[in-house]
Structure formats: C-alpha cells, structure tokens
Amino acid sequence: MHYREVDASREFLLRLETGADWRTEIEEFAALEEIDAAWFQAMGAVRDAEVWFYDQEDKEYRSVTFDEPLEVAACVGNVSYLDGERFAHTHAVLSRPSGQALAGHLNAATVFAGEVYLRAFEDGLEREHHEPTDLDLWL
C-alpha cells in the first residue's frame, strides 16, 4: 500500500460546455487554475462516449464507442500528471433511456451537459509506469 496525506486547499464547481470533450474540459480547467492534483465527481449527459476497459491478462485497454445519447449517472476521477501533462483519470457509469447502465474508463465523450465538483490538493500527483500492472500509477 502506498499513501500520502493531502491538504485540500480549494474547491470548485464547474459546468462543462455543451459540445466540448468531457475529459478535456476538466484538464483545461485544471491548467487554467494551475491545479496539479485533484479529486472530482460529476454528473450530466453525453453522446459519443468512448469507454475503455483494461484487460488484466493482456495488459491492454479495449475501447468501445457508444454513438448515442447517454446519461452520466455517476462520474468519478482525479487529476494528476502523466508524461508531463495534466491528466483527468475519469470513470463513469452511463445510462440508456431504458435505465440500462454501461460503465468504465471514460476516455472521451461529447458533453451535452455536465456538472462537476472538484477538490484541489496542495501537492501535485505524478504517474509513472508500474511494472506489475503495466499501468501508469501514482508514485
């Protein structure tokens, strides 16, 4: 187990822009406010969602795109540094008109509407390659 104590210095509410990319909006906001680490939760609606699933055996992401309007029933993520860039690691549970859910690592999605609560931390978080999982995890 690796852990650290964090000081949550600032809190924000964001409304994402219709037509923008969900994850890019959060990354651009973090850059604007010079936030190097944060945790967020969000909800709203999207279309054209690209959801990734990490195959633990093959150690590869599998991508699936849903070209349909979806509700963002729940979204959680964090902001850290990956390869020198701010990265919003974003997971979401999306739902269809029937109420059926699909979920995973939300790589991209076009915002219809989005509301985000974000808590920023004083010290930055950096991701580095982690051999056992082949993922980029916090140091």
Ligand code: ZN
């Ligand atoms: Zn993920």
